[in-house]
Amino acid sequence: MGTVTVGAVRERAPGERRVALVPEAVALLRRAGIDVLVETGAGSGAWFTDADYTEAGAVVVAPDELYARADAVLCVAPPEAENAGTLREGQVLVGLLELRRHPELAEQLAGRSVRTVSLDLLPRTLSRAQSMDALTSQANVAGYKAAVLAADSYDRFFPMLTTAAGTMRPAQVLVLGAGVAGLQAIATARRLGAVVTAYDVRPASRGEVESLGARFLDLQGLAQGEQGGYARELTEDEQQAQRAALDAHIARTDIVITTAQVPGRKPPLLVTASAVEGMKPGSVVVDLAASELGGNVEGSEPDKTTVLDNGVTLIGAGRLPSAMATAASTAYARNLVALLKHLVRDGELVLDADDEITGALMGKTSPTEGVSS
Structure with a gap:
């Protein structure tokens, strides 16, 4: 032997x-x-x-x-x-x-x-392969770090604080994608005291989101679906409808964390430049999918942080596990x-x-x- x-x-x-x-x-x-x-x-x-x-x-x-x-x-x-x-x-x-x-x-x-x-x-649907699932283990790290990075970049408090100087309202966080990284980002942002809302095209993700104390954003009439443990990739028409429906919610949000990736291909565009322009000064957007192929957020670049003209901080955070x-x-x-x-x-x-x-x-x-x- x-x-x-x-x-x-x-x-x-x-x-x-x-x-x-x-x-x-x-x-x-x-x-x-x-x-x-x-x-x-x-x-x-x-x-x-x-x-x-x-x-x-x-x-x-x-x-x-x-x-x-x-x-x-x-x-x-x-x-x-x-x-x-x-x-x-x-x-x-x-x-x-x-x-x-x-x-x-x-x-x-x-x-x-x-x-x-x-x-x-690695096939995600094989239960006996879960201990070998490196994509999941690294996504857990990325989701946690994304929430911490967002909190560090945000110039206000994450939790609600009542002090002698008055009450500080909690941060409003929107997480797009409720897979492994998204769920970890939700859980971490909740631990930090933020009010968290999340969206995913998979119907089954509602229960996972709500079990973490977050609110599930229900965009009525949009396509849903799941394949092999992943969210189904939407058609271009479906993605356009999704982006249009998300724009109004993004404008009311202090922190946006995006986590949707397609193995081996360009990530889906979830947040348009116009949506980011509609956010309040001091808001933060963290794009976990930022890569040389693009990202979930229009204009994001890997490993680059930009403060836009309207005061929004855009973070291309495609390599968070290395951090x-x-x-x-x-x-x-x-x-x-x-x-x-x-x-x-x-x-x-x-x-x-x-x-x-x-x-x-x-x-x-x-x-x-x-x-x-």
Whole structure:
């Protein structure tokens, strides 16, 4: 019986502070009989030192040695072309690879006969795969951080306060999208004392929203639907009707947090520039879907905060998990431990395309696409 060796690389994407494995996860993998390599400095962005990894049982190595020895290379974000070119035939690359958004990378890896396991392809409807669901774990972090970021950027109080100087009214928060990130944003904003309203196209989300103490915004006559655990992507006509119905509610809101994303494709536009222009000075808009493909809010840009002419702060916050690198890395590493325990059998790394989990992660089967939030 052989021994599987996995290697966690240092992330090189600008602003990416997460790491695929944390020391806690190294210890769990070692107990499962898996050898672990960690690239020098891989955990520094999440405040884990090389000594922490060594103490947990990993071997800290230079990148060349890691790529040469590892059976599986573990990452968070898709690798740059230069690093992808280091992978060898038959090696396995595991991460949030988003190959549908990066066709050049997919072609490069296929040309080198590198096998890919992409966690963003995990079927959400499989209950036995929940412990491997990295999209959910990272969305939880993003939703929490979005509410905290909004509160920090808002120049008034979130809760109602009664003081000698009078009563301060609570902030009015609107969360668009009641998936994982949206529900966490709702819960966090409620804990901070805001009055929260939320909207989602899925009828089932009403109960989830109300269970957190928020009000569900019911836009009568608009399309609803759900596919495979995600909100169904609306047609352009349906999206236009949705935006028009939301505009009036957005104008009465102090904080808007948007969370709707389509795996591998452009996020739906939920908030128009005219809607933002109608908000009061001092209001805050946080767009979790902001990316190079666009966002939920017209005019938002990834990793950019803009104070508009009307006094509204627009935050493109597409990489919030990296802003909480320690918590996000810990959750992600636990997802990888669960995945590797599924893939490693009798000391061998087994990629069975007929297995419903493994086959989906390898892109052999197509998960239902929809809007995640």
